[in-house]
Amino acid sequence: MKQSMSVDHFDYIVIGGGSGGYAAARTARETLEKVAIIDAADTLGGLCILRGCMPSKTLIYSAEVLHLAQHGKMFGLNIPTATSDMQALHTRKLEIIKEFSDYRQEQLQSDRFTLFRNRAHFIDAHTIELDDGSRLTADHFMIATGSTVSVPPIQGLANVPYWTSDDVLDLDFMPDKVIVLGGGIVACELAQFLNRIGSEVIQVQRSPHILKEVSARAAEVVEQAFRDEGIQLYAGTKLQSVSHKNDRFSVTFEHEGETLTIDAPHLMNALGRRPASDHLGLEAGGIETLKSGHIACDEMQRTSNPKVYACGDVAGPHEIVHVAIMQAEVAAKHATGRFADPVNYDTLLGVVFTDPQIGIVGLSEQQLKEREIEYLSADYPFNDHGKSILMEAKYGYVKVFADKQGTVLGAECVSKDAGELIHSMAVAVSLKANVRDLLKVHWYHPTLSEIWSYPLEDIADELA
Numbered sequence: 001m002k003q004s005m006s007v008d009h010f011d012y013i014v015i016g017g018g019s020g021g022y023a024a025a026r027t028a029r030e031t032l033e034k035v036a037i038i039d040a041a042d043t044l045g046g047l048c049i050l051r052g053c054m055p056s057k058t059l060i061y062s063a064e065v066l067h068l069a070q071h072g073k074m075f076g077l078n079i080p081t082a083t084s085d086m087q088a089l090h091t092r093k094l095e096i097i098k099e100f101s102d103y104r105q106e107q108l109q110s111d112r113f114t115l116f117r118n119r120a121h122f123i124d125a126h127t128i129e130l131d132d133g134s135r136l137t138a139d140h141f142m143i144a145t146g147s148t149v150s151v152p153p154i155q156g157l158a159n160v161p162y163w164t165s166d167d168v169l170d171l172d173f174m175p176d177k178v179i180v181l182g183g184g185i186v187a188c189e190l191a192q193f194l195n196r197i198g199s200e201v202i203q204v205q206r207s208p209h210i211l212k213e214v215s216a217r218a219a220e221v222v223e224q225a226f227r228d229e230g231i232q233l234y235a236g237t238k239l240q241s242v243s244h245k246n247d248r249f250s251v252t253f254e255h256e257g258e259t260l261t262i263d264a265p266h267l268m269n270a271l272g273r274r275p276a277s278d279h280l281g282l283e284a285g286g287i288e289t290l291k292s293g294h295i296a297c298d299e300m301q302r303t304s305n306p307k308v309y310a311c312g313d314v315a316g317p318h319e320i321v322h323v324a325i326m327q328a329e330v331a332a333k334h335a336t337g338r339f340a341d342p343v344n345y346d347t348l349l350g351v352v353f354t355d356p357q358i359g360i361v362g363l364s365e366q367q368l369k370e371r372e373i374e375y376l377s378a379d380y381p382f383n384d385h386g387k388s389i390l391m392e393a394k395y396g397y398v399k400v401f402a403d404k405q406g407t408v409l410g411a412e413c414v415s416k417d418a419g420e421l422i423h424s425m426a427v428a429v430s431l432k433a434n435v436r437d438l439l440k441v442h443w444y445h446p447t448l449s450e451i452w453s454y455p456l457e458d459i460a461d462e463l464a
């Protein structure tokens with residue numbers, strides 16, 4: 001670790017030591033000697049490990065186990081009481097996260113890198129200044145500063161003590177009642193978590209459907225599951241105002257022509273995140289941003305300043321860890337004169353960890369239509385499939401899209417463990433497999449995965 005007032009030159013400097021930043025530093029260090037990482041956080045590790053993927057999936061899995069236990073009767077089991085122990089849940093999560101963050105901290109603090117625990121900003125096109133006043137230059141820079149919770153201009157919202165996902169992931173008690181604002185992935189995953197641990201949850205979403213990243217059909221399945229579990233879901237609303245008085249939050253919104261006001265002791269603002277690009281001196285660095293605030297990048301992740309690259313949430317367009325890592329590796333290879341294919345978003349894989357989960361890969365039906373690509377499609381429901389019936393996991397379906405020659409272009413899956421199931425189609429899409437090739441695969445019986453063989457057969461039947 002280094003704290004110095006001197007001007008130092010590096011081969012490569014990364015600002016932000018999260019998933020994207022660490023991947024860029026590791027990749028650059030394969031061929032370069034002097035690589036620096038700058039991160040201002042009190043605890044190193046980045047969003048995914050500390051306040052994102054890993055804590056949320058730890059808690060969501062516990063809530064799924066609890067949900068199954070509470071529905072033991074369906075499986076012929078007598079489980080007299082199954083309730084959450086929030087202290088124990090919290091402690092388990094902290095222990096798991098600590099293991100991941102200790103490992104990441106070791107990596108960042110290894111003598112392969114020079115680590116600065118500072119905030120950084122550009123003062124010109126090739127120099128950054130740290131908050132201790134020291135200045136650093138480099139042959140190439142990577143900006144990987146991530147994202148932060150956004151506060152849309154809803155009357156009163158900015159002035160109330162709302163929770164963010166950080167607070168919900170840090171709960172060591174069960175809140176009685178929570179209003180969740182938003183219907184994106186984080187909002188939905190945590191709304192269901194709260195509901196399953198025993199909170200009363202009212203979710204208020206602006207668009208007609210939750211989860212705008214997926215098809216309306218996929219979203220409708222999750223909406224149905226949420227309502228069946230007792231989440232009070234209002235979609236297609238117009239949020240008017242938020243206030244906080246006597247330790248209670250009130251939210252007023254329009255819904256189906258009526259003005260409604262709901263209230264609860266807790267409010268989670270999950271209306272989205274925005275790139276953490278403030279105070280980075282982007283203008284001084286000659287680095288342009290898009291309207292969304294994301295740093296504008298070419299296909300090799302290079303910004304308008306050819307010495308500077310960006311990756312991860314600060315660059316967009318997808319706030320997904322493996323995308324941040326792919327972008328980082330492409331960028332660092334490009335900066336160090338090595339070959340790299342740009343990230344291919346036509347094979348993008350996305351997962352929503354609700355229950356049922358959603359997995360999507362490749363081109364969606366909407367994208368196929370927008371691009372005027374002729375396609376074949378077939379689907380199959382989980383309520384007519386052996387393994388899902390015996391698992392009482394009957395929500396959802398699989399759907400496959402292929403071109404007229406049978407090459408798989410995309411797929412969607414809504415089901416128990418869809419995040420696992422979608423990977424066989426991710427391989428198919430990325431390797432441009434034909435449905436006929438995929439039918440040569442041994443699809444084991446009885447598994448959830450074998451359901452893919454039904455739409456694949458239907459598409460194969462349609463091929464000339």
Ligand SMILES: Cc1cc2nc3c(=O)[nH]c(=O)nc-3n(C[C@H](O)[C@H](O)[C@H](O)COP(=O)(O)OP(=O)(O)OC[C@H]3O[C@@H](n4cnc5c(N)ncnc54)[C@H](O)[C@@H]3O)c2cc1C
Nearest residue numbers: 016018019020040041046047048052120146312313319321
């Ligand atoms: C609740 C939640 C659940 C999620 N679940 C998933 C999931 O299941 N799967 C998935 O793929 N994605 C998930 N995500 C998204 C995922 O966590 C992010 O896409 C990813 O972590 C972004 O990585 P990053 O490297 O871009 O940024 P980060 O990991 O946020 O790293 C940015 C780093 O930059 C540092 N920094 C910022 N500004 C400066 C500065 N000026 N100077 C120095 N340092 C600075 C910060 O301290 C931070 O350590 C989730 C997100 C949330 C909020």
